[in-house]
Amino acid sequence: MLPDSYVLVIAEKPRAAAKIAEALGARARVKIDGLSVWVGRLGRDYVVIAPTAGHLYTLYTDERGYPVFSYSWGPRWLYERGSEHLRRYYNVLKKLAGRAKYYVNACDYDVEGSVIGYNIIYHLGDIKRAYRVKFSTLTREELVRAFSKLQPLDWENIESGVARHVLDWIWGINVSRALSDIVSRLHGRRVVLSAGRVQSPTLLELVRRHLERATFVPEVSFTLSARVEHGGREYGLENLFQPFRRLDDARKALEALRGSGRLVVERVERREVRLTPPPPFNLTELQLEAARALGYSPARTLEVAESLYLESLISYPRTNSEKLPPTIDNASILRKLTPLPELGAYASELLRRGLLRPREGVREDPAHPAIHPTGYLPNRRLRREEAELYEMIVRRYLASFYPEALVEEVSYTLVDPSTGLRFRLSGRRVLRYEWLRVYTYRRVEPAEVPSLTTGASVGVSSAKLARVYSRPPVPYSRATILRWMEDVGIGTEATRAEIIETIFRRGYVRGSRIEVTELGLDVARILSTLFKEITEVELTREFERKLREIASGARTKEEVIEEAKAKLREKLLEVRRMLSEGRADVIRERAGLGSGLTTCAVCGRGAAGSYGGVSMCSVHGLAYENIARAYRSWREGAGVGFEDYLRELLRLRSVGRYAREVAEYLIKRVR
Ligand SMILES: [Zn+2]
The missing domain is CATH 3.40.50.140 (Rossmann fold)
Structure with a gap:
């Protein structure tokens, strides 16, 4: 034994x-x-x-x-x-x-x-x-x-890690309890809600984007869509002029263009573009690329990568590094990879050509190199996701040793002699593929164009009037909110994916194009009003920095924890005081949930104010303001009446849900 x-x-x-x-x-x-x-x-x-x-x-x-x-x-x-x-x-x-x-x-x-x-x-x-x-x-x-x-x-790591756990814990338990207390009082029954030090600022960012989209109303402008014909083929053009604000101006330009029927080549630009290979993956880049190319959530990617690590197939995945330090014997790894079906040929080629210096990225990690294959080959059949991710990591690693790819781009500037409007016809072809051959997740789409010289003219094969609607911001996905967290510097590469999953599990958000639920909106309103400072990115980021400073020995754990306690204590006592003094309607109002005395004419929630003479909640109020603002472009540009405008909005998919609800309400009221 x-x-x-x-x-x-x-x-x-x-x-x-x-x-x-x-x-x-x-x-x-x-x-x-x-x-x-x-x-x-x-x-x-x-x-x-x-x-x-x-x-x-x-x-x-x-x-x-x-x-x-x-x-x-x-x-x-x-x-x-x-x-x-x-x-x-x-x-x-x-x-x-x-x-x-x-x-x-x-x-x-x-x-x-x-x-x-x-x-x-x-x-x-x-x-x-x-x-x-x-x-x-x-x-x-x-x-x-x-x-x-x-x-x-490694005491610095231990101290920093313990401090992170303590900060997350005191933050989470205190704000969650206070938040649950507030909502329980408002609902008159016990409600349990959760908040988190990094989770809450992330939720607030998701809410910001969600509301931008849900209250979005497009402005309208007008442009031309033209195609030219040369040698029996048609080519689409890109406009080099701003859309017209007024429909009349666009119509005049269209008539003139149709009248002349030709565009003249004003400028020919030919250039060779070098595309450098991407550096080997760090965790965030792997998560983003796997989301984009394979459709994996960041949490799933981490899980699968960890499994590959435990099989000795790849290096430790929780790394921020994009570097392969000289201690890594790349020649030996490449030799071991040569038996791999298909990919082995690239490893052999690199060895044959003596290409052994990888291109590295700028991000560093004191503890680990970039994610790379170890050279060990799978000794069991990998599950589909393991196989896909392993292949992506190996391809990325191999690509980093290859020379730049070379792409030729051709761009013609075409001008309509009658109006002076300019268009662009552009094409490209790959002259040297190099890393593009092995890293198949990036493609350069070739686009053929005719060979033209300055002064030549080409016939316009079609010209149409087109409406241009301003676009709402794109919704966050799990991958892009992860990128946001990294960009603003909250959370760590090891924790971000899990924090995002927690927000989903709490029922605050849903969907792969992330939408915020009613519960998520209510929680966010309370957090951003009653807990304003401590749920803001700035403070969260400041503490992230202090946690890193513990790891580098510049601060002590105790000092940072005491500071966090002080910030929390102040806020929590303030909330508790308000709860013990205030009536429910005062709390509602302070928490941004409306006063409860007047209700939103559209949805019946507590009203936040009067919009165009109508009581509305904060989201419908915001949507109303956007409807009123965008209307100017519709009225001045195309002379559209208000009711027609509202009906038009109901037909457009980019119009946000709350804006749609307000438009429906206003149409009913007009009658
Ligand atoms: Zn409302």
Whole structure:
């Protein structure tokens, strides 16, 4: 069974434990409480390799109400619903930790992995006898190297990670409790709602975009749509002039163009464009590309990538890096990839041509390189999603070694001699494919154009009048809101996808083109009024920066947590005071839900004000204002009457839902 004295190695997941055991030659598998652990040798010592299943500990409190700032770490299976399966891991590690000579945290090398191992060793073992191993792939070579030089614990990562958990916890529990309290009082029954430190600013951004779309009313302008004919073929043109504001002007231009019937080539531009290959993936870019090309959600991509990592096929996916440092032996990886069907040929070509320097991106990560294949080949049939994502990662890696692609672009400027209006006819063809051949997720669509010289004239084959409607902003998808979170600097690459899924699970949003639900709108209104400062991006980003500064040693955990508590306490006491003093209608009004005294004529919710002499809620009011504003372009441009305009709006798909409802209401009222 187990030796009397041993080193306890803690792996983040059972599959990682198996890989580590394999690499260290620990072949004796022992079952404890039905859980596999491995026994072998590490130098002169016995070693026991045991898995956890992610975090075994969580923060909890016994206090009710808010503000609450007293908390402790406790086993998740005791304090978190749905975590019963962790009890076994807890019991096994507890048994093993008691007799261990020293401890090695072999969880994934990042902030979360550091916290997972720290909590287990701190609570079940002895943190003074703990070490860390650092690796980016679960390959034998790298694991053997990592275990040959055990490192002291990475305290900066631990401190920063613990601080993040504490911040998220005190923020989440306090604001969730206050929010539930407010809504329960308004509804006269108990309602449980949740908010989150990074989740809430993200929800507010989704709401902003949703409302822009749902209250959208297009302005109208007018333009020409022309095609030319040359050598028996027709070509579409791009307009180089602004649309006309007035329909009459567009009509006159159309008549003139039809009258002349020809366009003259004014300018010929021919240029060669170099397309550089994309750098290898970091997690965000992988998530965006997999969403675009394969239709995966960011959370799904992370899950599948983690599975590939646990199979030793790719390096650690939770990385921000787009670099492949010199410590990575690319020639060796490429050689190992040559047996791959289809893709192997590209690896061979790179080796043959001596193309061994990858193009790198600018983003860096102190702990890990860019996501790249390890050179290990699949030794089982991969599931469809695994196979697709693996192929994408390998293609991207291979592409980064290739030279630039070369594309020839031709652009003709055509002018209508009678009106001076200019059009563009453009074409392109690929002269050298290079990386475009291997990275098939990017395509340069060739477009043929005739060969023309300056002064030549081409016949107009068709010319029509076209209406141009201004467009609403595109809705967020899971991938694009993830990009937004990265751009504004909230959350981490390891947490963003999960935060987005949480917003979905709460029922605040729905759909792949994300829409906000009524519940989401109400929660957002309360958060953005009563909890304004603490749900804004600025403060969230500021704390993200401070968390990073803990990791770099520039700040202490305690200092940052105290600051967060102070911010929260102030806000929460203010809310509690208001609730204890205020009547329900005052709370409603302060929370941006309308006064409750007058109701919206369109939907019956509490009214936020009077719009064109009609009481409306805030969203219908906003839609009304947009209808009134856009009407100018319709009236002045085409002389459309108000009622016809409203009817026209009901036919246009870009008109937002709330704007449509207001238009319907106004049509009924006109009658
Ligand atoms: Zn309304």
